[in-house]
Amino acid sequence: MLTNKYKEQDVVFGFQSEREVQFPTLVQLAMMHYICNSRCKKCPVGLCNRGKIGQDKTGEFDPKKRRFFPFKLFPKIADEMAKYPWSILRFHGRGEPLLHPNYTEMIAYAKKVGVGTVTSFTNGILLNEKITKAILDAGIDLLELSIDAYSEDLYREFRGTDYFHQVVQNAENFIKARNRRGDQIKTRVIVSAVDCPEFQPEKETFQKFWSERADMVIFRPYHTYGGRLPSVACQSGELVPCAQLWTRFSINPWGQVNACFNDWADEEIVGDLNEPEATIAKIWRDEKFETIRKASLKKQSILKCCDNCLATKTGWIYTYQRLLQKLQTKPHNRNLI
Numbered sequence: 388m389l390t391n392k393y394k395e396q397d398v399v400f401g402f403q404s405e406r407e408v409q410f411p412t413l414v415q416l417a418m419m420h421y422i423c424n425s426r427c428k429k430c431p432v433g434l435c436n437r438g439k440i441g442q443d444k445t446g447e448f449d450p451k452k453r454r455f456f457p458f459k460l461f462p463k464i465a466d467e468m469a470k471y472p473w474s475i476l477r478f479h480g481r482g483e484p485l486l487h488p489n490y491t492e493m494i495a496y497a498k499k500v501g502v503g504t505v506t507s508f509t510n511g512i513l514l515n516e517k518i519t520k521a522i523l524d525a526g527i528d529l530l531e532l533s534i535d536a537y538s539e540d541l542y543r544e545f546r547g548t549d550y551f552h553q554v555v556q557n558a559e560n561f562i563k564a565r566n567r568r569g570d571q572i573k574t575r576v577i578v579s580a581v582d583c584p585e586f587q588p589e590k591e592t593f594q595k596f597w598s599e600r601a602d603m604v605i606f607r608p609y610h611t612y613g614g615r616l617p618s619v620a621c622q623s624g625e626l627v628p629c630a631q632l633w634t635r636f637s638i639n640p641w642g643q644v645n646a647c648f649n650d651w652a653d654e655e656i657v658g659d660l661n662e663p664e665a666t667i668a669k670i671w672r673d674e675k676f677e678t679i680r681k682a683s684l685k686k687q688s689i690l691k692c693c694d695n696c697l698a699t700k701t702g703w704i705y706t707y708q709r710l711l712q713k714l715q716t717k718p719h720n721r722n723l724i
Contacts, residue, residue: 401684407633408672409672410671411634411671412473412475413636414474414475414477415636415637416456416476416478416638417481418455418456418479418480419453419482420447420481420640421450421453422454422480423482423486424483425548426546426547429535430616431615431616431651432481445654455488455640458492461493461496462496464638465496466500467667468497468502469497472503474502474503475505477506477507478490478493478494483509483510483512484508485514491518492525494507494526505526505529506529507527508533509531509533510533510546511534511554512553512557519560523565528574529575531578531579532579533580535579535581535586536551536580536586537593541589545585558576558601559600561576566719566723567724575602577603577605578597580604580606581609582609590606599722605710627686628684629647629693631647632676639653641653644657644658644659644670645657649692650690650691652692657675
């Protein structure tokens with residue numbers, strides 16, 4: 388039976404189909420905890436690398452907690468997802484996914500066993516010729532290149548590094564390598580930026596430049612990661628339901644399941660895939676998760692990470708699967724060869 392639905396500003400919250408009740412549309416895997424080669428001011432990990440640790444009430448920034456997701460647990464996740472080929476596996480992270488020592492192995496394994504769609508993001512710093520070939524050989528369906536700026540100066544301000552020209556070159560080379568493989572390769576390429584006030588003077592130029600190269604350009608709404616970054620909008624007002632509770636299944640670097648991906652302190656755990664009998668499907672339908680969903684529909688918050696989240700005040704309706712559905716109807720951009 389579908390969870391009761393709630394409509395807010397023409398957006399329906401709740402499960403939209405019986406298959407979404409059975410299994411999450413998007414499984415998001417955090418590849419690491421606070422391991423990154425950048426110093427982004429729009430990310431808690433980047434601020435930590437800058438020496439500005441922001442909100443840290445539970446010791447989440449403790450260097451002793453830094454770790455990679457255990458590769459030995461991954462087959463359990465991929466094998467189960469292969470039974471639901473419409474579900475999307477997204478390699479995410481509290482850091483840079485390409486730093487994971489088993490990154491391309493995980494992509495290749497997921498595709499080999501039948502995971503329908505595998506996606507990832509990267510800051511592009513490590514995207515050299517060797518890694519590009521390995522990623523394309525592994526069969527990734529979508530790679531998002533998070534670049535954030537059109538000019539070197541703004542990139543340096545946002546990222547705190549001098550990798551701008553290297554990243555642009557890496558991105559263009561990845562697209563060229565994809566294009567040279569012709570129609571045999573299904574990999575799509577997205578270039579993204581955080582849609583913050585400082586970016587606005589470059590937004591139009593950024594979009595034009597990358598639209599001529601990538602398959603799609605997207606601008607991600609600025610958010611505070613549960614209050615870990617300064618707010619650029621009012622956080623007061625009535626709570627509204629959050630779509631991610633019905634669309635996204637978030638696995639942390641320990642193999643535990645967070646009720647929300649913004650729970651970087653891992654205080655809102657609804658399951659643990661390390662347990663022998665635990666599965667994604669069981670946890671997704673567990674009463675712990677359903678209690679949280681019911682509260683959200685009533686505009687109530689029982690999660691600590693909701694307290695300082697803009698989405699619970701402004702309405703977070705962005706879902707990754709909608710982006711993929713739109714992208715899959717477009718032909719590949721073959722301008723770069």
